[in-house]
Amino acid sequence: MSTSESKRIVVWGTGYVGKMVIAEVVKHPGFELVGVGVSNPAKVGKDVGEICGLDPVGLAASDDLDALVALRPDALVHYGPTAQYADENIRVMSAFLRAGVDVCSTAMTPWVWPGMKQNPANWIDPITEACESGNASCFTTGIDPGFANDLFPLTLMGLCGEVRSVRASELLDYTSYEGDYEDEMGIGRSPDFTPLLEIPDLLIMAWGATVPMIASAAGIELDDITTTWEKWVTPTERKTAKGVINPGEVAAIRFTINGIFQGRTVVQLEHVNRIGLDAAPDWPAGSQDDVYRVDIEGSPSISQETAFRFTDGSGRDAAAAGCLATGMRALNAVPAVNALPSGWVTALDLPLIPGVGTMR
Incomplete structure (x- = not known):
């Protein structure tokens, strides 16, 4: 030391x-x-x-x-x-x-x-x-999986007398994202392409660690963990930091990882990742752009949105702000x-x- x-x-x-x-x-x-x-x-x-x-x-x-x-x-x-x-x-x-x-x-x-x-x-x-x-x-x-769906929901659950369900959501526009979303998530691919994370076991392993963590923290053992996966196909061309997504290709995905206890979903992680804020207009969105959201149904029910931003004039976007927060969580x-x-x-x-x- x-x-x-x-x-x-x-x-x-x-x-x-x-x-x-x-x-x-x-x-x-x-x-x-x-x-x-x-x-x-x-x-x-x-x-x-x-x-x-x-x-x-x-x-x-x-x-x-x-x-x-x-x-x-x-x-x-x-x-x-x-x-x-x-x-x-x-x-x-x-x-x-x-x-x-x-x-x-x-x-x-x-x-x-x-x-x-x-x-x-x-x-x-x-x-x-x-x-x-x-x-x-x-x-x-991490941020997700990580503090956006462990620290945030677990802190809020401590304010409740009863929690019937808790959902932690990532609601992000990936237009400026340069990571691998084609093979992992199928964004920019044909809708009949099966991305890696659409495979339930891989999705749970890669993104679902906080589901059993939350259950353990609440003193229960889940009966099962399930997943859902949806795709939205764009009717128009969409420009991204990585190139162009053409009409007929996937421009938004929505998935959930669901912790099942006594026949109902008690813990849920949700991702809605879009190319363009107008993509998949019927899917959930935050009250601001690019947020992480926690929704607790309980006594009381609680909703919280967290937005990461740079206000220093650097022009760095919300994704960069979230990445810095992730790194600082580990350092601090x-x-x-x-x-x-x-x-x-x-x-x-x-x-x-x-x-x-x-x-x-």
């Missing part, structure tokens, strides 16, 4: 999220950036400031995993790739955990709830063993994760994290 009040951290990953977080870290009094790990050979040896569009920070990016572990930081804050690259994520995180360094990550979102039965053993066992070996802790978060959790016993950490283990040092 650091002897100063600030936490010494290594950041792994200088992609979209990592760059934004590093820009916050270098001016944050609560954290000292002592190392940055990258997997792209073209970035190795470059000043981290140059990589992130900042002034030089006097720290070179490295792909030397052993050297970064040897820095003995208080935590690795890991912004690696998705679970599609599970082996590489496990390799990096395990090395730090075995050395006694706690890990806070946004990469392996099925680990938001490690006990989810869809998590394969070869994803879980190496981290469990590394935590035990190094007496370290591993926390994974470091002191709390350091204070917990070793092993897996979930949102249910963390105290309130108000963001010490953010007001300055």
Whole structure:
């Protein structure tokens, strides 16, 4: 542990999220950036400031995993790739955990709830063993799955005497989104194309971890988890950041992941992702554009919408704001994760994290 009040951290990953977080870290009094790990050979040896569009920070990016572990930081804050690259994520995180360094990550979102039965053993066992070996802790978060459908609904449920159902929704326009939505979600594909996430088991594993988490937090065990999937085909051409979606192709999708208890849906995750705000006009939308929404039917019933925005004149969109919030959730959790016993950490283990040092 650091002897100063600030936490010494290594950041792994200088992609979209990592760059934004590093820009916050270098001016944050609560954290000292002592190392940055990258997997792209073209970035190795470059000043981290140059990589992130900042002034030089006097720290070179490295792909030397052993050297970064040897820095003995208080935590690795890991912004690696998705679970599609599970082996590489496990390799990096395990090395730090075995050395006694706690890990806070946004990469392996099925680990938001490690006990989810869809998590394969070869994803879980190496981290469990590394935590035990190094007496370290591993926390994974995201926005969805993540705090938009664990922290938000669970906090609001604590205001109720009875909760008959809780739904957490992502209601986003993907026009400016540059991630892989063609193969994963079928957006921009023919309606007869079956995207990966339309397969129920894959959808539950990739996006559904917070459904059994919420049930567990409420003291029940679900009888089943089901899914639904709908597609909306555009009659007109739609321009996106990735190109053009032609008439007759999918321009909006809506899916749900449903936690069933005693014959009824008690926990539901819902996604409505559109290309253009006018797409799928009959499907749910927020009172603002691009929001995360929680609806609780109970005593009392509660509705909450959360919008992420930049108001600094940078022109960055709502998706970028949500990505920064995701990264900062992992970073700001470091002191709390350091204070917990070793092993897996979930949102249910963390105290309130108000963001010490953010007001300055």
